Amino acid sequence: MGLEAERIVTYGQSQRKKQLMAAALANSTLSTNCDPPGNAQSGHWSFKSTALAIFLLSTCFFQINKASNRDTVNVNDTSAMLIQLATQIAATTTLPCSGHGYLEFGGTKQCVGTCKCYECFGGVDCSQVIHSCVIDLDHGDPTMFEEFWFRHEVSSITVILGYQRMSYFAQSKHVWFMENELELQIRALHEVVGNAVTEGRHIVVGTGSTQLFQATLYALTSPDQPKPTNIVSAAPFYSSYPAVTDYLRSALFKWVGDAAKFSLGVEREEPYIEMVCSPNNPDGRIQHAIVNGTGHVVHDLAYYWPHYTPITEAADHDIMLFTLSKSTGHAGTRIGWAILKDEKVAKKMMKFVELNTIGVSHDSQVRATQIVKSVVQGYAYSSASNLGIETQTLSSRSLSEHVDNNKLFHFGASVMHYRWRRLRDSLSGSSEFSIPEFQPSYCNFFQKQVNHAPAFAWLRCRKVVDCEAFLKENRIISRSGRHFGVGTEYVRLSMLERNQKFEMLLSRLARIDSSRTPD
């Protein structure tokens, strides 16, 4: 077996050891040692290798347990895959590095890792809080979802063999670069959530919805037009719209700005594209087209999911954009999709994706398929009778927890509503800050009245002129209102960060607020 023990920075408990292995998966080495003989075939070998696998599996664990007594872990190439398997089965309920860091692995000693802590955390296992740190809430990085997916790492595992998905072409030629299975799962997801009509609609996948935003600008304009088409959106608008529209100085389209100023009650006769982000980034409000004219409207529905807002209807607009990052939290996978009524628009958007990146990563599509399927099944498999083998190993209490835990939007909504309650409590009667108020609405998904719980806190400083600078003095990084087409008294703060970071935000806001005594 050649399993040798390696010394690493102290990893006391066997639980840590398992975390180490779990985190090792995404970049662990599986050496060619694992290769079968070139001439291996038939049931005989399959029997032989099964026996071998069982032997290896038990041996690996014997080695690991032995190793763990010496605070060491070694995921040897030969048995890495088997340890991965056992790791997934023996997964723990806590994230690696106390949930405040990731494991970094050396080039040669692949699976001997050390904790690299996220901002604000320290110590060998990242359990120490650095209270003096700077809290960066500039981006809407949806890391709060890690907790859910850690609990469902097995249902959401993605495995791709070296020879799979090598071609430029998807295994379905419907959209040449789009995996047929992903389209099916996206349609199933909207069916479960009821937030968009997909029947009879075209779906085009993109490298995140940012690529699809540019694809719509390309699809809705023409090189034959006399001048660039005006791109507008009601302020406060998503801060990326202006930069992404103008960075290449295209003659096809140009950013104009606030749709309200562009409209001003008059009927617009020239071509334009109005971006309607609803719920709105940054302020979470439900939006509708406001320009009076015959231009195009693109609905950016990245945040129209039950964890952020009541689902009041199945959206049915000409062009709707969605993204994996704000629905399941997988921002790093860079997958978005457009739901389209017009086939000509779909074809031109596909052409853009072809010219821009020659299609969309098939690995990301395979993973997105797995993730979305896991979400859909979380709602399909929510009765104990469907839990199969788990029912034999779970106590009835943890079983019911398990059932609830399968539901992504229930998890997301509970976290977001809890955070918004905490934020409103900590800012109630604040003399320094105010946040938007929302009226609850009936949510067809949860089948009850539900409050809005936006992905961002749109904070207004009551006293200071430059709210971003004011927060920065207090070691909180936010995005100023000026990026969103409004005044500097506003800032956008992400509500999607990991728990401890959110808690630190609350305590700092409370400390800042002069109307309160410091905690």
Place this chain on the structure above:
Amino acid sequence: MGLEAERIVTYGQSQRKKQLMAAALANSTLSTNCDPPGNAQSGHWSFKSTALAIFLLSTCFFQINKASNRDTVNVNDTSAMLIQLATQIAATTTLPCSGHGYLEFGGTKQCVGTCKCYECFGGVDCSQVIHSCVIDLDHGDPTMFEEFWFRHEVSSITVILGYQRMSYFAQSKHVWFMENELELQIRALHEVVGNAVTEGRHIVVGTGSTQLFQATLYALTSPDQPKPTNIVSAAPFYSSYPAVTDYLRSALFKWVGDAAKFSLGVEREEPYIEMVCSPNNPDGRIQHAIVNGTGHVVHDLAYYWPHYTPITEAADHDIMLFTLSKSTGHAGTRIGWAILKDEKVAKKMMKFVELNTIGVSHDSQVRATQIVKSVVQGYAYSSASNLGIETQTLSSRSLSEHVDNNKLFHFGASVMHYRWRRLRDSLSGSSEFSIPEFQPSYCNFFQKQVNHAPAFAWLRCRKVVDCEAFLKENRIISRSGRHFGVGTEYVRLSMLERNQKFEMLLSRLARIDSSRTPD
């Protein structure tokens, strides 16, 4: 266990059954049934689950063997992961669906698949050749590498758990969206091959080198310049350069065309960017900058790998572009990289990738890391003593085969040189077609004189004016010379397709050639 057998179209041999499972991996479902108890922890549970794993593993195989007797396979959610494991160990030496198709899986019956055959093949297992079919060689789809990676599916497996790589940000902040481990492996690959200097250079990853080509245009131009920068390349030039340069009608740059016509011996004083693709797509020739002026030069070295051309030096230009698709064959992964001398250029290219797609798929980066690492190790682990467990199970003959089989560039070069010999033989003395001649050079990588074996055959029709139309009449799809800035007597044909498709090309070209009697 709840493993129920499902009826599928006839899969006679147990080998086919294993192919079915192997191909099932990339989109098989792993249900939440596999989740551990929410409160599971500690060595006790890890012992329990190891025992469980061994139990499942054996049970799965018992079930599968039983199933196979009825020509059926069912990868049940609960045991899918264990079957994956066993499948990888028991991998066969042939691709699924006879290597001429892929397995399609239904939405609910996840791992009950049927063969969907590639063009020119039919039958339930895609073993039937359809001689009347149209052979599409328009794209450089590098599917010939599937054979290599199928043999190394274990060393090149990618496993990503649901909670991993969720953030927009890479785990290294060096380049905010680039995985540190990928950069290390890319540098190691160039070290092994010796085709590019990376020491002291900046590396920026992109969504394929097409995105990085656009990133260089953005990085080397400025909105302050009076008019668009001229983009040129010596004809015949890569057919995508014009379209990708002009599709957004940017005011920053515009396609001008043939660098030879642009230059015409005079010194150019206005800004320009010369694209130097070497070896050249489409004709495989080694290229150098030809414009006389102070403009920028971008070296597109997508094909500067030992399977296509002799490695005569470690390239050391200001801006060099490489791509995974033409080096390892993983086109669907959409990963390219730029090697850069100037940090300012690197930063502007990163800005482009940020605006264009908010970074690069982290799943693709994780997979690219695994694939490149496997290639590097194929050259590191090439002595029998390093083969570990294999040495116990392999005959000395298959062992030595195994050692050679570990070397990607040895595999690639042997296939490409064989194909070029076959092509030259079949066209020798042809009255219809001619192909370029090359002088062999000393290859530092193979340490001997090596012939050129380009990824494309740049075919010239001796008699007809429109070679593309002529080939189309004979059911061969090619790309006309007009797309490459030259005459229609030329066409580009991919040499990177799967074996049978290449063999069909040869027999058709021979049949076409009036100077021969039909085979």
